[in-house]
Amino acid sequence: MPQGHPSKHKLGERQKRTIIGADLPETEIFRGDLLIQSLSASPRSIGSMYYYDDTGSALFERLCQEDSYYLFRAEEEILAQYTKSIADVTGPVSLVELGAGTAQKTTLLINAYMEKHGSTSYAAIDINRSILEKAAENLLSMTPDLNFTGIIGVYQTGLEHAANVTGQKLLVCLGASAGNMYDDELHRLLHSVSSLFSLGDYFLVGIDLDKRSDILEAAYNNQSAILTNLCVLQHLNWRFDGNFNVFQFRHVAFHNKSLCRMEAHLEAMQAQSVNLKRLDFSFFLEKGEMIRTEIMRKVNLLTFNDIFIKHGLNPVHHWTDSKRRYAVCLFQIVNAP
Template sequence: MIFRADLLIASLSESPRTISSMYYYDDTGSALYERLCMEPSYYLFRDEREIIAENAKSIASITGKVSLIELGSGNAEKTTLLINGYIEAGGLNSYAAIDINRSMLEKAAENILSVTPNLEFTGIVGTYATGLEKAATLVGAKLLISLGSSVGNMYDDELHSLLGSVRSFMASGDYFLLGIDLDKESNILEAAYNNQSAILANLCVLQHLNWRFKGNFSLFQFRHVAFHNKKLYRMEGHLEAMQAQSINLEKLNFSFSLKKGEMIRTEIMRKVNLHAFHAMLFKYSLRPVQHWTDRNQRYAISLLQLSEKTTGSDCEASRCS
């Protein structure tokens, strides 16, 4: 089961209370994310799209012909740009999309097959970990991709668990293409996560819990709060209770009380120093090959390769230009 009740109960019982960002991505949340990407202040989508559009053919020329596996594909709009680069450089073997939302996979199929109607397409409904297990039957050279700074939404234990799964899935010589947001000024970051679409998406997490678990959250009794936590190099999204209230998730037989002003953390958005991030990835034998940034150097896409024989000096030497 993708949405594990025991994990939700545990996260709502801890201090501070948290809700997994996984609950953003029902049909309503996915639609709001697409709307968020169009917000003028939300630079991430446009910057990443710019990087892929300008460098897709270069990426393809480095990896050669591969099978492409995407973690959290969404509607795969940006992925079509990458695939275009592969078509120009010699083509792809196949494309597999992993997402927790079946509707998004259907949109991904429409977008991908409109560009390459003869490409072998596989849609996998699941989390990153379960999706990689299902994709393990793929043979030959592979490029695993994670766009949209999705890994930035993970806490340290979740990120290291994912990297362990990635490491197990990949064979020596396979590639990993990773989009990640860079640390920057608070005013730019906070504007990106405090627009109307971001506010609605955050509140709709509670609507998702009400629908899935027969809850009684009142969206009008919560306030969206998002701020730059400079010490931890991340943005944080919260929902603040506007008054004391009792919450019941009937299907889970679980209740808890909130005080006025108490906040539930719904999301983190990691903002990285790229060299430090590469050093962490290197611990999983993922060697940085090259990276690209947008013209404002706010966002980065890194191409990494699994190599069992890299050394510390190799890591230093391959810090990207």
């Protein structure tokens, strides 16, 4: 099987630790053509995947420890309390995770399935290969019986591989990553899930609930959030031989109430010419011009569920933390698209 293309193998039948896509060129993950498109658009933007080079991934872990960034702890609280209920509802499944990162919280889920249903298989999809290796090491040292597959790639290619996992599946998307997708991206993802996966498969999604602006704005304006955002420019500089002067940008994050989301931007404090040599792409930024780097949906569950229902994914149950700040929602594929 050529690496980087959908597997014909049944992933559940592989050895304990498998990495798929190890020789996939990073240019197919971090696509220059898409970056040029988003930087040329009005308003300009950079895809949130650029947060996650090795520096950005380490900063994200630091952000999760910030007092004001309640999302990580709220999701962890829900999983610590309810993974057994989730495993009861679904019965035995193979786990597949989108944007797994270090899979720290996923261990709670894996342990519950191991305890309840014996051995389980886990496929982790992520664009960052070193983080997948770290996840494999952590998980296999704690759970040697786990059948681990790391899939290096973007969500779409990851899902194409994961569709070959044997048996009933539970797709997992934690860390409010679904909230980082624009409407068209979320619709494309859900269309892929319902067309590539089978009737009866489940999808577990962690998502942040809408709340007061001051709480939201504190979560995204702490020191780690500021550094994480500025490091996006450093990522573009090393990957595309760029000349962004990080010191001439300012982090801006605010609650866009009418669109029910937080937005992170980088504002140019000086007018400047930007050149990304490896992409042969230049543009001019005016003083005060903003580049949007991320959106973070803050949802009302009824509206959020409707998006999934449109793609044949039925809400089964949801669980919230004790302060009702965050929800983990379970959907099941009931209709083919």
